[in-house]
Amino acid sequence: EIVLTQSPGTLSLSPGERVTLSCRASQSVSSRSLAWYQQKPGQAPRLLIYGASSRATGIPDRFSGSGSGTDFTLTISRLEPEDFAVYYCQQFGSSPLYTFGQGTKLEIK
């Protein structure tokens, strides 16, 4: 079973700052299988990035994804007030079919 470890657990930043979130896999995964989601309190998750670097429909270009092998990152180039949320990475594999990281909470400083 592939385990995804996200770091840091919580990040305190100010609007306008640049942030990079990390997702590390316990084994090499296909870039095609890595996705990122944003979840705000009381809401369902929203797909941000799929295939490690492709933005989902309607996602602003301040969000970008990169990485390969075991190390993947989500970068937000300039934080907007609405970006403060919890972010999850996810991979598609074999068993289990899908695995999520434990999440990184981005909070306002």
Add this chain to the structure above:
Amino acid sequence: EVQLLESGGGLIQPGGSLRLSCAASRFTFSTYAMSWVRQAPGKGLEWVSAITASGAGTYYADSVKGRFTISRDNSKNTLYLQMNSLRVEDTAIYYCARRLGGDLPAAFDLWGQGTMVTVSS
């Protein structure tokens, strides 16, 4: 509006059964693989089960294998999750989610609002 709408959650005693439904609207439901994902209170996301577009293939997390059954009725645009032998640790919000279609990578591009399942005596 393209959407997924879950229903069927509630309070149930340990050992009981519950069936969740997820009604899809304004997209061609029969061409998309679907999943159930849950989130325990204050916790992260956990994939539960998936089903292929035709319904011929089903997949489960080890934590629910043998207790939960996923199914779909493409004529009714509805996804189901039959949950038996429920445990306290199954308490969570249950979301249905649509997998990206076609040859796109595996990711969930459409989510319902979730339905709460509470297993407690």
